[in-house]
Amino acid sequence: MQLDGIHHITCITADAPGNVDFYARVLGLRLVKKTVNFDAPDVYHLYYGDERGAPGSILTFFEFPHAARGRAGAGMIHRLRWRVGCDDALGFWAERLAREVVQFDETADDHHSLAFRDPEGLRLELAVVACDDEPLRAVADGIPAEYALLGFDGVRAYSRLPSEQERLLTEQLGFTATGPGSYLLAGGRRSATYAHDEPPAAVGIQGAGTVHHIAWCDRDSDHEAWDEHLAQIGLHPTPIIDRQYFLSIYFREPCGVLFEFATPTPGFAIDEDPEHLGEQLRLPPRYEHLRDRLQERLTPLGNPRAKMVRR
DSSP: OOOOEEEEEEEEEEEEHHHIIIIIIOOOEEEEOOOTTTTEEEEEEEEEEEETOOOOSSEEEEEOOTOOOOOOOOTSSSEEEEEEEEHHHHHHHHHHHHTTOEEEETTTTSSSSSEEOOTTOOEEEEOOOOOSSSSOOBBBBBBBBGOOOOOOOEEEEEOHHHHHHHHHIISOOOOOEEEETTTEEEESSSSSEEEEEESSSOOOOOOBEEEEEEEEEEOGHHHHHHHHHHTTOOOOOOOOOOSSSEEEEEOOOOTTTTEEOOOSSSSSSSSSSGGGTTTBBBOOGGGGGGGHHHHHHHHHHHTTTTTOOOO
């Protein structure tokens, strides 16, 4: 069995309109699905990605209005990293983000990456990464194609049990150790990195601006086998759950980070024309009878591409 890189990363926001503005307008991602949290349908689940909504490009947010700011701590992912194509792209993004008055952070390799925070404090990074993976870019006004985000490269997490985490990653999930606390998932359709850092003293708090979980992309034919394997090695995975756009298995790795395995199909075009992804509220069939009530409760969101100039 082989994992094919990152499928998606899910985070929390308290401000859906501000979230759409930042990730669609500022960062140039496409809003590929506007739906609800399948386990709590009174709140949004927003999906951003490349033009097709391809695994490896997908960033999602649950909106919990008025949620307090969270804080990353032990057992939580604290930084998301996207690829860009060249050093000139970093210069473009530094200027663009400065105009948006974002908070910048220091990085260990500041000549080839740019670290900053979204409006709710979520730590993000853009990095020049040499690889042969397909570039997963979206079309956006004001962002030249050569500078666009190209899909996820990886994440960094806070971990208190790195040796147990390393055994899981390298002996069971197919990662290779590339340095102290750093791992590479390669050999599949896309590569990805995972790294851990010593956690801060303060206890983590899940809230706005924090990561809920990371999903790794498995293969349709392997999904049931992974569920069985994870149970055999004592990770207590959930049963396979139908998320309409993919099938999911959830479990916590030894340090507490919530992992998901998600299938690449059926994808986000199963209930929308690919040319119009994310334009309308889509509900799973079991919630269609609640549409009127949900639309009254959910924060109104416009189509971020309504005025986009098509290239």
